Amino acid sequence: MIVTITPNPSLDRTYELRTLALGEVNRAAHDRLDPGGKGVNVSRALTAAGHRTTAVLPLGGPSGRLLAELLRRQGIGVAALPIAGDTRINVSIAEAGGSLTKVNAAGPELTDAESAALLDLVSQEDFTGATVDWLACCGSLPRGLAPEWYAELVGRVHAGGARIALDTSGPALLAALTARPDVVKPNREELAEAVGRPLATLGDAVDAAGELRKLGAQQVLASLGPDGMLLVAEEGSWYGTAPVTAVRSDVGAGDASLAGFLGAGGSGPRALAAALAHGAAAVQLPGSVMPTPADLDPAAVTVTADLPLDRTLRG
Template identity: 85%
Template sequence: MIVTITPNPSLDRTYEVADLALGEVHRATTDRLDPGGKGVNVSRALTAAGHRTTAVLPLGGPSGRLLAELLRGQGIDAAPVAISGDTRINVSIVEDGGRLTKVNARGPELTAAESAALLAVVGQDFTGPDVDWLACCGSLPRGLAPEWYAELVAQVHSGGARIALDTSGPALLAALAARPDVVKPNREELAEAVGRPIATVGDAVDAAGELRKLGAQQVLASLGADGMLLLAEEGSWFGTAPVVAVRSDVGAGDASLAGFLGAGGSGPGALAAALAHGAAAVQLPGSVMPTPAHLNSAAVAVTADIPLERALRG
């Protein structure tokens, strides 16, 4: 069982257009409405791969009811916490060639009682021996202090489960002292955490090593099209996966985390699974999560011989 916690979920509307020109009227070639938020996407990817999962999330208003309905339609178990505010709606515009423009709404402000209720649901129902991992994902909504994730990590560890954390900024830094079992920053989040640019694979290795010194037991770092890194006490690995054509990278990092956790959450085999899931996700529309039929695991390459001098694109 892998439980996900998404403090700031969303409805994700995705439009595909040929080219985006500011100030112009566009006609979308396709559009989709998906349940969203990083942890929700992890649960969607886990469900698509046949794993047991439950999505814990605050929901409110008509958009929250619609999100719950979409989750039920995809066969995903949910443990909603009722809030007074409306669940946010995000908009993504994807151009031919995969360039993404995204507008994320701020979302509702949670009250102290709603914040406590969210922690209570996790502590009461999802820290027992049946839970292998809890994945805490995404930004914190207004009303939750940066230390909220740190409190959650401590609560989960006290119940004996392992915890994966995918967030950024002050919330990530505040949680490291609680020793999450794995953190999953992307290149930009890694650079923000250490306060300097990440220009090479070696730079990313050094930055991930700093996060481990601050408390992260493992660092799974996404370098976009350049691959992924995994740093842990037992070793370090670098991997790549080929992508024929990028259609949308919405949720690709979440698919990667689902692949990693579904494959055990440690070691080079789990890194390979993360790469396969991420590569499959970027070739699908909107935030569609890959199924096993979409994966090209044989094309994934993972090595302990990390190319430290390799420059990163972009």
């Protein structure tokens, strides 16, 4: 089983319209409401692919109750920590031309007691140990949680015998590296921020991933947007691409990639190929809909150990 933890989950409302006119009344052609947050999306993608998963979440207010209900309807186990604040609601506006505008709420502030209780909830025997293959910790930390919170969580999970994947950024990522997470999944911007310099080529990204490994990450799975994905580990480095003809929404695409990676074992070129297939499928679906096996196109994925280090990264 793969357990996910999302310290700052959300309800995600997505509106699809032809074009966004600022300062005017806009009418959506379609809209949808999905449970959100990076770890939540990983659980949703895992469930869509037929894997067993439980989502660990701090939830509060009517929005928190609705989020839990939506997850249960999708067959996802929910381990909820009741909190005093209300779970946040995020809004995405997807235009027909592919432009996506997002408004993410800050979310509730967790008390010291709630922070400690969330760590204890993840540390329970039900969620760590021999029955759990991976625990994926995903997203930004809510107000009230120190940057070192993820580092303590990594230590507790390793003590319970499970492997841990970490998808966060900034001080929380850097603080957690000393606890040696089994894999970290930054995107290009987050990787550049972690090493303090821009990344112009694939070689730059490889060097940056190597620096994160020296700081403690056992593997670095880097999303490079339209330029594909990169995996750097002790066993070797691999680079892959999966062409996409049209992007409908990139909300949750990185989370789908992580789910594909973990579901395929969480290491090596086969897992990288699964990550690419899941991410490419996700961006062609509306809102934050997660891909099913029928949406995947493994034949379109290319993975190589012969890295084109001088390749210029777009964007």
